[in-house]
Amino acid sequence: MPGRRGALPLAGKVDHDADAAQVAEAMVSIWLEIEASLAPVIGHRGMAALYERSLYLTATSHPWLPVPHEAPQSIDLSALQSVVAQQASTEALRGGSTLLHTFCELLGSLIGDPLARRLLGPLWEPGNEDAQREVQHR
Template identity: 40%
Template sequence: MPNDERRRSAPLLKAVGSDHSSAIQVSEEFAQTLEQMRAVLTPILGPQAVAALYRRCLHLCAATHPCFESLCETEETAMNTLPFKTMLAQQSSAEARRRGDALVTTFHTLLASLIGPALTEQLLGDCTAISKDRNDRQSSAD
């Protein structure tokens, strides 16, 4: 991934889960972020294209994170983040964050390779802001 692309996706990734979050909290944050991304992209790309993009990201992540392999076995026609959320919740908090980062980064990078980094940032920028705001509220409540 080019450095410029890493910088663009970094705010989204840093916004999910503080160091004191449990794996369950981290999994919920990543699932909410992915659902926001789905909600933004579905009217533009269509539900089948978003689901295909998500499934491709799961397959790409499975190459470096074997825990994703079981998520690749389903042939769902819609983007279903529940199995991903469940898998993350079973990890340690640090592992959940790493694996969630891997999927969100892959999703962001793959989308940028298809529609361009500027349009990806334009479309997913609100997801970043919402995720960061949610994380800031969570951190202040602790």
């Protein structure tokens, strides 16, 4: 879904020379926005389940991501922030962007792209495809 719509907000919230700690802070901010948009619709447990599945799927290409070992009741943003901040800035940005993409693709596959766009639309910048491709290919 996001790849077809525009750039993920992560690319717009950090400078090109941001360090990993800045990337981690931006990610936490974005996940809080996502949770605020989705939790009223799918609940905190539903949000946690989608987040956990996204971490699991993304960890195949970014094994440093914190995959929970039991079913979470809520998302653990402090664990995410901690591991992202420990990565090289390029890897932090790449892994964070991949995680957001995975989450949105999974959400779109479950509830449909039109509803996912409506729920998350304000979190994405319209029409910035080039910036997203640059993040993915770093």
